[in-house]
Amino acid sequence: MSSLYEEINTPPASDIPVRRVTINVNGEARTANVEPRLLLAHLLRQGFKLTGTHTGCDTTNCGACTVLFDGRPIKSCTMFAVQADGHDVQTVEGLASASELHPLQEGFKQEHALQCGFCTPGMMMAAKALLEENLNPTEDEIRWALSGNLCRCTGYQNIVKAVLWAAEKMRAELN
Amino acid sequence: MSLNEVKIGGMGASRRRVEDNRFIRGKGNYVDDIVLPGMLHMEILRSPVAHARIKSIDTSAAWDMPGVRLVLTGEMMAARNLAWMPTLSYDTAAVLATDKVRFQGQEVCAVIADDPYIAKDACGKIVVDYEILPPIVNPVQAAAPDAVQIRDDKAGQVGNKIFDWEIGDKARTDNAFADADVVSKIELHYPRTHPSPMETCGSLADYDRATGKLTVYLTTQAPHIVRAAVAMVAELPEQNIRIVSPDIGGGFGNKVPIYPGYVVAILASILTEKPVKxxxxKTGNLTSTGFGRDVYLKGEMALRKDGKILGVRMNTISDHGAFFADAQPSKFKIGLMHSAFAAYDIPTAHMFATGYYTNKAPGGVAYRCSFRVTEAMFFQERMVQAAADDLGMDQAEFRRVNFVKDEQHPHRTAFGFLTDSGQYEKCLDIGLEAIGYKNFAAEKAEAAKRGRLLGIGISTMTEPLGAGNSREYDILGIKMFDSAELRIHMSGKAILRTGSRGQGTGHETTWAQIVAHELGIPADDILVEEGDTDTAPFGMGTYASRSTPVAGAAIAMVARKVRAKARKLAAHLLEVSEEDIEWELGRFYVRGNQERGVTIQDCAMAAYSNMPDGMEPGLENVAYYDPPNLTWPFACYIAKVEIDPETGVWDVLQFVAVDDCGVRINPMIVEGQIMGGLTEAYAMANMQYQTYDEEGNIIGGNYMDFLLPTAWETPGFELYEVVTPCPHHPIGAKGVGECATVGGPAAFVNAVMDALKDKGVRNIDMPLMPNRVYEALTTGKDIYGMPPVRSGN
Known part of the structure; x- marks a missing residue:
């Protein structure tokens, strides 16, 4: 029997301890029966089918799995799903509204801040956390805020530009 | 009225990328995102030791675990003749170990279970009894007369040597050295490193017994090669094999080879009759899949007093790990190492190459480079700097004296390549101006007052990109060409498929731009599709910067075939003979009467609704392109660094890149490629490498040890361009994706060595970590990076 990895609402085998969790994902309450050792990244990807959160290194280094946990960026590959019970999680899928992209999404496209796209969701989530605290960051502040996210394709220069682009647009929208 | 090419997203437009629309929404479709009903999960048990005989394997406890469906061992693979598989260099590699393990991280068993957690647990229940053998971690140990033989499985193998190979004119080169005023020497190690794409390798195999069809979703840069290999290895009919390469989270050469995990997952799907993912x-990726480099390079240059290079000798000793698995053209044993010095007018050269087995991961992939070109160019530029220093000549001037001149192209190199075009001095001049070369001495003196050491490093090189031509280049006998298929729908929109496979390289965007350039159909009206062997025409895939030089050329050629047919349709619609038709972008018109014309879209509709009598309906075609030569981009990279002598830390003050990759299809994407490549160059020069300890433990098997630069430490890069169109490419383009990774490292290292010139230091092997720089600085001695390192160091 599956240990609730994919079929999150099927009854568990009797010998596997499970816990029911409720997580507010992108503004929607989601529940699942999970094994205590199930990682948050895996619940998001396989359980909730939100595959925009990627797992790159499994060791909290690469940041491809970055999501916002109660608004703060965390690496979901080293947090257990049960730790998220009752908390708020935002993933890349929650960035855009039905009608429009988030300025970071637009900025990343405009400034050619992505190539293979694998690190991109984590990068954008880390950048979102920065911009929520500081809408007028310097280049150094952006580089520091993104230093937990690795990119192998772009060399970061355009990622920094994209965040600046988004910050400018968000400031303009405020005025 | 002629169309504005940039407005329709044609050549030269920095068109924003089509693929971004899904990636920025988190809607990419990577292998791990694909879920099939009833899918099982596979985990591999890897060897914890570098070299050992397998005495026994007990899998019973794993089988007993609930949720485990299958446990595979080497013995079970052997029973199906699948314990070994061919490599891309005519060797064999173990799929699951049977007799011995030959490197740490080697695949020993596989567990297939209901979920990956169970599969991992079950791997932990497998008991393998190993009899430890002495590990070999460098070629010196491998060559020792009493060295244990690693490949005792191979009939006829003596010792650990894989090959001796030579190229060039030895006698003539000996004469050049006899005539030399000065002989300059250098010796270095290009350390082992890893392409390490953010996404690891993986596959999802789905065998359907009812239809006999095998579908495999796979992280591959070359899906058609995989199809051919699976047909050979698994002995399945090729028409029943479908390889799909979905979105690829970075490749850089790592996703060219065929790995044991793919083969085992296919067999597991056949045996369980379920999809197996x-x-x-990351540790599996870093410790077992295709590494790059690991070559010891030694050489000397015969010089005349006035700075003219008379000849070059090179000697390479390469460490291939446990299996000779280099991804390279069949004809060459050490890739295109002999492309070294192609930018310089050197009368004669000779190279001798030797390769060895060691107890390290197999591979030798071209990590963001064309088959060992990176090592070649690094050695070239380190040798050039050493020679200039030995002559007491300015390093820029020394290059200028020896460059192949613009009018000398096509130029036959001393090792036999034929360069196609270039403006080397112009690139150098732009670079020197941008870095402020003239003022450097004053700047250096000023920094010295602050106790800081300044250095400037130049790297200038041309490299061969875009294999083949098919006369000289093949992989396992399959000639290196590529393909494109273009179908114009009746509305004038189109679908284009190629044999290449993008992996972040923007094919879906730029390929449409080539069609827009050739046909005047707006790029937004063209869908580009790649990576599915059931639909894409046969191609050799994307690596070695071959997409634009080969597949890109095929796209231009297929568009021209389509245009030729459209011209006949236009003549029919305009009721004139074909000879009286003129073409301008997107439109045919009657000669002498430009008002009277039809658009390409009109022709498309006519191909389905109003074709002339006797004409085959439809508007589509396919082109296979076999390039006449490789393309030869040129790059000039200059780094200015500052060293803090109290710590050995060096900072990049300025970095200038002048790239000439011919005509740029999408300048934004070209610049993105260059910046990304320079970052990998910086990584290799500064921090990113893999080494081994005395026991054969890999150091650099996870992101704690294998360091990649982040946004924080990566310097900024200033980019400049020169355009020398490729004379033999249909749209004048050359490859560019790897120039920066190939040429970049020498600029950083030359800069640091320039700063240390007065300290008596001639070479520090990469990566130039602060401890190495500090040691060289304080002892005045060279630092040599051959493993083993002491554990924990």
Whole structure:
């Protein structure tokens, strides 16, 4: 029997301890029966089918799995799903509204801040956390805020530009 | 009225990328995102030791675990003749170990279970009894007369040597050295490193017994090669094999070879009759899949007093790990190492190459480079700097004296390549101006007052990109060409498919731009599709910067075939003979009467609704392109660094890149490629490498040890361009994706060595970590990076 990895609402085998969790994902309450050792990244990807959160290194280094946990960026590959019970999680899928992209999404496209796209969701989530605290960051502040996210394709220069682009647009929208 | 090419997203437009629309929404479709009903999960048990005989394997406890469906061992693979598989260099590699393990991280068993957690647990229940053998971690140990033989499985193998190979004119080169005023020498190690794409390797194999069809979703840069290999290895009919390469989270050469995990997952799907997914973890990727480099290079240059290079000798000793698995053209044993010095007018050269087995991961992939070109160019530029220093000549001037001149192209190199075009001095001049070369001495003196050491490093090189031509280049006998298929729908929109496979390289965007350039159909009206062997025409895939030089050329050629047919349709619609038709972008018109014309879209509709009598309906075609030569981009990279002598830390003050990759299809994407490549160059020069300890433990098997630069430490890069169109490419383009990774490292290292010139230091092997720089600085001695390192160091 599956240990609730994919079929999150099927009854568990009797010998596997499970816990029911409720997580507010992108503004929607989601529940699942999970094994205590199930990682948050895996619940998001396989359980909730939100595959925009990627797992790159499994060791909290690469940041491809970055999501916002109660608004703060965390690496979901080293947090257990049960730790998220009752908390708020935002993933890349929650960035855009039905009608429009988030300025970071637009900025990343405009400034050619992505190539293979694998690190991109984590990068954008880390950048979102920065911009929520500081809408007028310097280049150094952006580089520091993104230093937990690795990119192998772009060399970061355009990622920094994209965040600046988004910050400018968000400031303009405020005025 | 002629169309504005940039407005329709044609050549030269920095068109924003089509693929971004899904990636920025988190809607990419990577292998691990694909879920099939009833899918099982596979995990691989890897060897914890570098070299050992397998005495026994007990899998019973794993089988007993609930949720485990299958446990595979080497013995079970052997029973199906699948314990070994061919490599891309005519060797064999173990799929699951049977007799011995030959490197740490080697695949020993596989567990297939209901979920990956169970599969991982079950791997932990397998008991393998190993009899430890002495590990060999460098070629010196491998060559020792009493060295244990690693490949005792191979009939006829003596010792650990794989090959001796030579190229060039030895006698003539000996004469050049006899005539030399000065002989300059250098010796270095290009350390082992890893392409390490963010996404690891993985596959999802789905065998359907009812139809006999095998579908494999796979992280591959070359899906058609995989199809051919699976047909050979698994002995399945090729028409029943479908390889799909979905979105690829970075490749850089790492996703060219065929790995044991793919083969085992296929067999597991056949045996369980369920889809089987295998996703490697990062340590699996770093410790078992295709590494790059690991070559010891030694050489000397015969020089005349006035700075003219008379000849070059090179000697390479390469460490291939446990299996000779280099991804390279069949004809060459050490890739295109002999492309070294192609930018310089050197009368004669000779190279001798030797390769060895060691107890390290197999591979030798071209990590963001064309088959060992990176090592060649690094050695070239380190040798050039050493020679200029030995002559007491300015390093820029020394290059200028020896460059192949613009009018000398096509130029036959001393090792036999034929360069196609270039403006080397112009690139150098732009670079020197941008870095402020003239003022450097004053700047250096000023920094010295602050106790800081300043250095400037130049790297200038041309490299061969875009294999083949098919006369000289093949992989396992399959000639290196590529393909494109273009179908114009009746509305004038189109679908284009090629044999290449983008992996972040923007094919879906730029390929449409080539069609827009050739046909005047707006790029937004063209869908580009790649990576599915059931639909894409046969191609050799994407690596070695071959997409634009080969597949890109095929796209231009297929568009021209389509245009030729459209011209006949236009003549029919305009009721004139074909000879009286003129073409301008997107439109045919009657000669002498420009008002009277039809658009390409009109022709498309006519191909389905109003074709002339006797004409085959439809408007589509396919082109296979076999390039006449490789393309030869040129790059000039200059780094200015400052060293803090109290710590050995060096900072990049300025970095200038002048790239001439011919005509740029999408300048934004070209610049993105260059910046990304320079970052990998910086990584290799500064921090990113893999080494081994005395016991054969890999150091650099996870992101704690294998360091990649982040946004924080990566310097900024200033980019400049020169355009020398490729004379033999249909749209004048040359490859560019790897120039920066190939040429970049020498600029950083030359800069640091320039700063240390007065300290008596001639070479520090990469990566130039602060401890190495500090040691060289304080002892005045060279630092040599051959493993083993002491554990924990």
């Amino acid at each position: 295998w996703i490697e973890d």
